[in-house]
Amino acid sequence: MVELSAVDKILAAIRAIPRGQVAGYGHIAQRAGLPGRARMVARILSENADPKLPWHRVLRSDGRIAFPEGSKGHREQSQRLRAEGVIVEKGRVRLPRELDLDAELWRPR
DNA sequence: CTGATGACTGATA
DNA sequence: CTATCAGCCATCA
Numbered sequence: 001m002v003e004l005s006a007v008d009k010i011l012a013a014i015r016a017i018p019r020g021q022v023a024g025y026g027h028i029a030q031r032a033g034l035p036g037r038a039r040m041v042a043r044i045l046s047e048n049a050d051p052k053l054p055w056h057r058v059l060r061s062d063g064r065i066a067f068p069e070g071s072k073g074h075r076e077q078s079q080r081l082r083a084e085g086v087i088v089e090k091g092r093v094r095l096p097r098e099l100d101l102d103a104e105l106w107r108p109r
Numbered sequence: 110c111t112g113a114t115g116a117c118t119g120a121t122a
Numbered sequence: 123c124t125a126t127c128a129g130c131c132a133t134c135a
Binding site (some may be wrong): 024025026029036037038039040041042043044045046055058059060061062065066067073077 | 119
């Protein structure tokens with residue numbers, strides 16, 4: 001069997017994020033079996049060019065968008081998130097239902 | 110090898 | 123709530 005590279009695992013973890021939901025960089029890294037590699041996730045995203053990849057669902061640990069407010073990337077990400085029913089306010093992401101970053105941490109794995 | 114850099118994180122004030 | 127700081131990891135000059 002083939003072992004997926006760290007990059008593939010990270011991409012898979014990102015693709016696994018359900019529509020209308022979000023995850024943090026560190027969360028993705030952990031889900032990919034690479035704890036402590038949040039910056040690696042960020043680097044992958046900055047390099048990737050796959051339009052099918054839901055990169056906009058990846059946020060910082062504090063639930064904020066990684067791009068500076070007012071920047072191109074920030075506007076695009078907020079727009080994409082709102083298109084999925086996610087509420088974005090002042091760079092801050094808030095989920096409509098009880099789903100949020102805490103819900104993920106809450107649920108034992 | 111050393112130092113700088115970045116779509117990061119957690120602790121502290 | 124914001125601002126700083128140190129730590130961490132991969133990559134590059």
